Amino acid sequence: MRRVAVIGVGVTKFGLHDRTSAELFAEAARDALTDAGVSAGAVQALYYGNVVGGETEHQLHTGPQAASVLGIPSVPTTRFETACASSHAAFRHAVMEIAAGVSDVILVGGAERVLNVSTAESTEYFAYASDAVWEQPLGLTFPGVFALIARAHMQKHGTTEAQMAAVAVKNHRHGALNPKAQFQKPITIEQVLKSAYVADPLKLFDCCPFSDGGAAVVLASEEVARKHRKPVWVLGSAAASDWMLLGDKRDLSRVPATERAAAAAYRQAGIGPSDVDVVELHDCFTIAEIVATEGLGLFEPGAGGRAAEKGLTGLGGEIPVNPSGGLKAKGHPIGATGAAQVAEIVTQLRSEAGPRQVEGARKGLTHTLGGNTATVLVSLFGRD
């Protein structure tokens, strides 16, 4: 298998936009190609993530739609849908295509537009990623799924609402250092704890926002990447799945797909959790970050809440998590999130992250979770 590198990244500002998701992707993709120093003509495939385009934009066939708007209509393109992990799934398949020697340069990205519809409408569309026969008719929502996980984690490990709030405060502090973030204002523990319940015990400020945005990265074979100024190598990229139905999951305080994907990615890279310097992980809700830090092996099971409260995951802490502000503050345009996380880790490993730079970061990790925890992808990155 050949080595694969990321040689270019691009991300739009996240938040409200008056452009289609294809236009948002195209902006990010043009920036990524410019950053890579490769012409659009060199791109041999587009792997694309988009989730609710059919619902919010009445747009399916979003792969060729994105390629057409970018201006590379003739490349083979496929849209991936693994709920919120879609562009991370796209990324992993592009890595495999280059590693296998089929292509040398692939564009990976994703985009989402949801702020053109009401919150009640987008809440319904996001719930489509849970089971339509067994769970949607009960009025289950995404905050509801993670509220069930939060309650189980609190019961088993004594995790508190204040510990969850500490995650939100930390990610907003980081987001204030990111000019692309949807929210760039610090918040306090009191603000989080006093915000209204969305699905007990999760409150408004435990939840990431609905967002529009696009992200793209350029992947290249070692031969192409060697000509680039700062290639960031893909050390491992793994996916895992789990039961769709919440009732079929044996222990709601854990996310087994995170544990399995992380184990596979660490094995591919030949490193362990203690070798990782910076992490971008899927904090769709504050409890999701706590459970992910445990599943990735950064902390013992049950210790994630206390670690967040002690500041171990902040910039300057033991293992900085979500220096971009995470989904919580940077925003979560679901089709774009996986690619945006890769863009942040590449920026960190190139030492180009400015005020949110993790000093001396050499190895990074991205973790993206799909919907009801039935999909997880984990990738590992390193610089020369």
Next chain:
Amino acid sequence: MTEPAVTARAFFEKARGGQLTAIRCGSCGELAMPPKELCPNCHAHQWQPVALTGDGTIASFTVIRVAPRAHAADVPYAVAVVRLKEGVSVLGRIVDIPLEKLAIGLAVRFRPLIGKDLTTSVGFGPT
């Protein structure tokens, strides 16, 4: 060709009459909720339907206050993962239990919920 032991449609028809149904693997004894073609434990296709008592305890719960459009008129409402006595779990809507009384470990009993569109879904109420 073999028919599945319990289809989703068959499950909800039984549920409408007050009966929850699981499936047990004739090869390894695994108990599961339908529909499943193969046993996730041994990959055999030897399911037999098993009638459940409908008695269980709350494994986790939440009170939903921001709902999808179709459920907006119901807020606040509770959903819970219920661990049934026989060992399988299922998500259900909680009915006729005050929200402040909800707790992990609380005993509940199955009851069918018939929607406005006459579809059946899983509910749990007091024992």
